[in-house]
Structures are given as C-alpha cells and as structure tokens.
Amino acid sequence: MSADQKQGPYSSNSEAVRLELSQIDASIRSAALFFVISAITWLLIGTVFALLVAVKAHQPNFASTFEFLTFGRVRSAHLNAMALGWASNIIFAVGLWIMARLCRAPIIHKGILFIAGVFWNIGLTVGIFGILRGDITSVEWLEIPKYATPLLAISYALIGVWGVMAFRFRKGDHVYVSQWYILAALFWFPWLYVVAQVMIIWLPARGVVQSVTNWWFAHNVLGLWFTPMALATAYYLIPKVLGRPIYSYYLSVLGFWALAIFYNWAGIHHLIGGPIPVWLISAGIVASVMMVIPVVVVGINHHMSVVGLHKEVWRSPTLRFVVFGAISYTLVSLIGSAMALRTVSEITHFTHFTVGHAHHGVYAFFTMIMFGGVYYMMPRLLKREWPSSFLIKLHFWACALGITIMVVALQVGGWIQGLEMNNAEIPFLEVVQNTIPWLKARSVSGLFLTMGHIAFAANFFWMLFVAGAVRAKQGPTLLGSNEGGAVQ
Amino acid sequence: MKNLPLLFCGIFFALAFSFTGLILTSHIQIGSLTQTTESLEATDDLDENGMPVMVMAEGEPLYPAMPVGLAQQGKDIYISMGCIYCHSQQVRRNEFGADIERGWGPRQTVARDYILQERVLLGTMRTGPDLAHLGGRYAGDAGRDWNHLHLYNPRIVSKGSTMPPFAFLYDVRQIVGKPSEEALTFPPDSEYAPETGYEVVPTRRAKALVEYLLSLKINYSLPEAPILE
Numbered sequence: 001m002s003a004d005q006k007q008g009p010y011s012s013n014s015e016a017v018r019l020e021l022s023q024i025d026a027s028i029r030s031a032a033l034f035f036v037i038s039a040i041t042w043l044l045i046g047t048v049f050a051l052l053v054a055v056k057a058h059q060p061n062f063a064s065t066f067e068f069l070t071f072g073r074v075r076s077a078h079l080n081a082m083a084l085g086w087a088s089n090i091i092f093a094v095g096l097w098i099m100a101r102l103c104r105a106p107i108i109h110k111g112i113l114f115i116a117g118v119f120w121n122i123g124l125t126v127g128i129f130g131i132l133r134g135d136i137t138s139v140e141w142l143e144i145p146k147y148a149t150p151l152l153a154i155s156y157a158l159i160g161v162w163g164v165m166a167f168r169f170r171k172g173d174h175v176y177v178s179q180w181y182i183l184a185a186l187f188w189f190p191w192l193y194v195v196a197q198v199m200i201i202w203l204p205a206r207g208v209v210q211s212v213t214n215w216w217f218a219h220n221v222l223g224l225w226f227t228p229m230a231l232a233t234a235y236y237l238i239p240k241v242l243g244r245p246i247y248s249y250y251l252s253v254l255g256f257w258a259l260a261i262f263y264n265w266a267g268i269h270h271l272i273g274g275p276i277p278v279w280l281i282s283a284g285i286v287a288s289v290m291m292v293i294p295v296v297v298v299g300i301n302h303h304m305s306v307v308g309l310h311k312e313v314w315r316s317p318t319l320r321f322v323v324f325g326a327i328s329y330t331l332v333s334l335i336g337s338a339m340a341l342r343t344v345s346e347i348t349h350f351t352h353f354t355v356g357h358a359h360h361g362v363y364a365f366f367t368m369i370m371f372g373g374v375y376y377m378m379p380r381l382l383k384r385e386w387p388s389s390f391l392i393k394l395h396f397w398a399c400a401l402g403i404t405i406m407v408v409a410l411q412v413g414g415w416i417q418g419l420e421m422n423n424a425e426i427p428f429l430e431v432v433q434n435t436i437p438w439l440k441a442r443s444v445s446g447l448f449l450t451m452g453h454i455a456f457a458a459n460f461f462w463m464l465f466v467a468g469a470v471r472a473k474q475g476p477t478l479l480g481s482n483e484g485g486a487v488q
Numbered sequence: 489m490k491n492l493p494l495l496f497c498g499i500f501f502a503l504a505f506s507f508t509g510l511i512l513t514s515h516i517q518i519g520s521l522t523q524t525t526e527s528l529e530a531t532d533d534l535d536e537n538g539m540p541v542m543v544m545a546e547g548e549p550l551y552p553a554m555p556v557g558l559a560q561q562g563k564d565i566y567i568s569m570g571c572i573y574c575h576s577q578q579v580r581r582n583e584f585g586a587d588i589e590r591g592w593g594p595r596q597t598v599a600r601d602y603i604l605q606e607r608v609l610l611g612t613m614r615t616g617p618d619l620a621h622l623g624g625r626y627a628g629d630a631g632r633d634w635n636h637l638h639l640y641n642p643r644i645v646s647k648g649s650t651m652p653p654f655a656f657l658y659d660v661r662q663i664v665g666k667p668s669e670e671a672l673t674f675p676p677d678s679e680y681a682p683e684t685g686y687e688v689v690p691t692r693r694a695k696a697l698v699e700y701l702l703s704l705k706i707n708y709s710l711p712e713a714p715i716l717e
Contacts, residue, residue: 060651064652065655065656070569072570073569136568138568138570188499204606205515206518207605208602212510260502265505265510270612274578276599284510351613354612421614429648432616432649432650
C-alpha cells in the first residue's frame, strides 16, 4: 500500500507532474482521437446490426429477402463490429493512453501508430463486408474471412508494440497495477489470435481439437483482452478521480496473478457435455470456479477504494460508469463460475442464457468502464469540457436500464428455455414459442441502448467539432448537485 | 512489483501453461484419431495389463465415412449462411440433457465422429434443434421435399418456427410448358405457395444444402460409442 501511496496515479497538484502528463497527452492525441472516433463509429454500426438481429429473432420474416441480411451473417457482423471495432479500438485509445501516462513516456513515431490504426479499421471493414457477402467462416468469434485476417494481425502488431515500447522506455521505478494488466493483455491477445487462426482456419487441426482451440480463444478474448484492459482502466481511474490510492497493493497483486493463471483455462466450459475428452472439461470447470478468487479480490479492492465517497462517484461521469462496470464484473463473473458447473450448464448451455451472460460481460462490465474511460480521457486530450451533462445522464440511464433489461430477459428466458428443452415431453416448437416474449424484451432493451449510444455520440462529436459551442468552464462537467462544478 | 523478469515470465507462462495443457495435449491425445470399424475384435496377445489387445475387424467398413459429392458442397452453403448460430451438431450422453430422448441421435457423439471434417461445426446454440442426426430423422425423397419446403419458408411445415426463410436460394418462375420435376409441392391452401402458373424450384445451392443436411447421420456405432438398442 505504501508504494501506491507514493507513486499511484491519483491526482497531483504539482505543476511539473501536470505539465509532463500534458506533454504525454499531446504525443498520443492524434492517434487516440482516431481510435476513439473509429470506436464510436463501429459502436453505432454494431448497434444497427444488433437491432436487426434482435428483431429477426422474433420476427423471422423481417428483412429476410436479402441474402446478406440473413440472421447468421448479421449476427456475426454485429459481434465482430463490437468486438474488433468498438472494443478493440477503444482499448487502443484508452489502454495506450493510460500506458503512456503511467510509464511517463511520450509516444514516439506516432505516425506509425496512426497508420496501423487506419489499416486495422480497413481490415475490419473488409472483414465485415466479407461476412455479409457470405465468406463468413462460421467459427465463433473468428468469423472474419481469411483474406482480411492477416491485415488485422499485422496492424495489431504495429499498434500493440507502442504499448510495449512505452513500457520499455518508462521513467521511474514503480510499475502500477494497470501497467501489468495492459502489458499482459497486449502480449496475450496476439498469441491467442495467431494460434486460433492457424489451428482452425489456415492449417485446420483434426476434428474437435479445433473446437477446443476455438473456445480457448473465444473465452480468452473476453478474459485476457477485454477484462484486463477494463480492470486496468478502473484501477487507473478510481484513484485518479477520487484523489486517494487504491485500497490494497497486495490485493491487486493477488487479483492479477489469479486472473492470469485461472482465466485462460476456463473457456472449455463452453463444451460441457460435448464430444471432447472429459478431463479437458473438468480442467475448464475447475479453472472457472477458481476465478472466484481474482473476482472477489478485485471486487473488494475496488469497493474499499470508493467506500465512503459515494457522492463523489455519483457526481463524476467517469466513475458513475466505471463503478457500474466494476459491480457488473463481480456479478457476471460469479454467475459465470456457477454456469460452469455441470448441473447448471446442463440447463443453460445452448440457450439464450449464454447470450445474456456474454452481454453482461462485454457490455455491463467492459463497455461501461470504457465509456467512463472516454469521459475522463477526452477533456484531457482536447482541453475542452463535455458540452452537455444532460446527454451524459441520458447516456448512463439509457445504457444502465437497457443492459439490465437485456440481461434479465435473456437469462430468465434462457433458463426457462433450458429447463423445457431438457424435458422431452415438451415439443420443441413450444420451447421456441415460449422464448418469444423474452426476445421481444431484448428488442426493447436494444432501443434503450441505441438511445444511450446516440446521446454519447452526439455529445462526443459536439465536443469534437463544434468547438465554439463548448464554452470555457469553471471546472469539469459533473452530474447531479452543483457543488464544486459548473453544471448546466 | 519491481521484479520485471518475474512479471514477464509470469505473463508468458500463464498462457503457455493453458496452451500446453489444453491445446497441445488435446492435439496429442485426439489429433491422431483414425477411422475404425464399428466394433473391435480381441486377439490372443495380451497388453501390459493382461487384457487382450483389440484390433479392427477385418473386411468391415470404416467409420466415420468420408463425406461425398454434392453434400460436401452443401456444407459450404451451411457455413456461409451461418446455420451454426442456431443449430448445434453434437449429441450429449443419455441423461445429460434430453438430446437422445428428443430423437436428436441414437447415441452420444464422440471426438472420432468429427475427424474427417475440415471445419468442425459443433455449435453452442439451440435456438433450433440439433442437426447431428437430421438425415436420420428426415430421409429419402420425403425428407428432401420436407427440407426444401422448410428452407423456402420454415412455417410451411413447422408452425411457430422462428427460423428465417431462405427463399433466396429458390427461383420463383413462370411455368413454361411442363412444370419442372424439381418444383416444390406445397400443401393445399398454403399461403406461401406461388401464384398459379408459377413454380418454385431450388437453385443448385439449395440442392447442395439439402443433400448436406440429409447426409448428417449417426447410423453407425464406434467401439467407444456403440448404438444401444
């Protein structure tokens, strides 16, 4: 704890420190802006795909005349637009920015970073078009066709390397917990991606070795790419905004290593009951249950860091989102560990419960924290404040309500679906019919999320382009009560 | 944490551990499975445990069988339509779920069932039923006709289905001279039937897809997974 008190990332009043951070911000400004703009654009595109898919799930004839809009393809376009478009771009923006700041190392050769970012998004655009025109691979989380993936891999290498470079040329002795997470994720993701591409697409392994590789990869996209980046962001922002250090250094260490050791074995729980050796499944289940350790440890650490400062959390746009995400992390992970048990999986496997769980993780946890990250980062990159606190509030409430409705609907509906599916006396079509009300609720939740995303994008582009409208303020844009900030 | 070599090693070995444990080990264990006969025969030789060494029965056919012809091309259509996102192709063991009770297959599927597939489509979602044994449930010309109608619009034969129609795999055309032999036969008064004077014929892609679906069958035993009566 003492180390963090001296060197943690919490706010400093020292002019020298602020000047240094300001220079680092300037070095990454253009690249980070490009990544945020790309991320928000993909978020909106992915939202359109999501709405289409949600409606198709209960109105199968909706937009079904066109081959490129068939359910399987639009669903995959949605997943890839969100996972590689929204999530990865926002990781590049927020993750690299935090890394550079914590390493106190300005980004050099920022032009290469920028160009690599352009190519990442070109590769992804080609990939999404490929999916829609029917070149989809039908390998979950790896749907992008063969002709676009090498471009993605090379672009990634040229982006990820800047995080490692910043780390290599860091100043100071201390390495903060966020840096471990970011460094590890930058290293883990390409390994996972290349192995999965080679063993499934380029030189297919025999039989279900492909499926094992598939779920080792797919679950680790969440576990070793999204999760560490979101945790790094939360670990960085909580002390920054509240101005006091993280509760316990030792809990951060324990949480990090427990995640590193257990998470990457857990993905096999997607194959429970499947045609693979049983010992592999058992190993996956053990690891999934062991994930309780890092989750509880991180949960305690985050909770103790904000305890007593709930007013400040609620007032800060950043922390309102981050804390929502952090609470979701605890919830979704504990549910995930339970889902890995054979008796639970027997019910939830193959149902909408899993879809709900995936959105609980990627949205309620990861995406909400990243929204918080953007709310913190943009004023520092642009030296402007967010123009509208109303739009921030709208964004928060629409997304918080929307994702809650979605997760509850899909998990309750999915649980019923699983119970009914396991009772052979209930005709299959009756099981299908009984999911429809829950799928309609999912479409409603999609409308809320869409509203939130539009509010977010509007506020963002207003801040970015309509500079004249953003009047200089006395202080940062805060939510709620008026004390200490100029709230409209 | 100041010990950087330790940090690097930890990050590296964390993933190397599961890569070795899950990927490489399963590759060693099941990556070299081969076709086999439905049952094995005991020989006079004994293994180290004193049990007779089992060998493949001579002259018996080998399973799983090689997929052939149009069905192979149909698999590409199955992949390009994203069928996997609602249909699995794996049967779980008896009393774990109701896969066998629902008639989705006569036995559980095992690793060897998938060894000849260049792309394995196990699937993780059952918005629709499992298809591992679809060809066993719908066979012959009747099965072919059913599947064509079902693909053209699932609600023709499955009331209440939420599967999307794949009508774009069919040509609706004016009947010139004699009606085509391949034309779909709609149930009387079907709201999906074409206007009089028109017929619905499958494109080559539709035919290939249906052949693939009909080829999905678990009609053989394996030594490790016999079909039990």
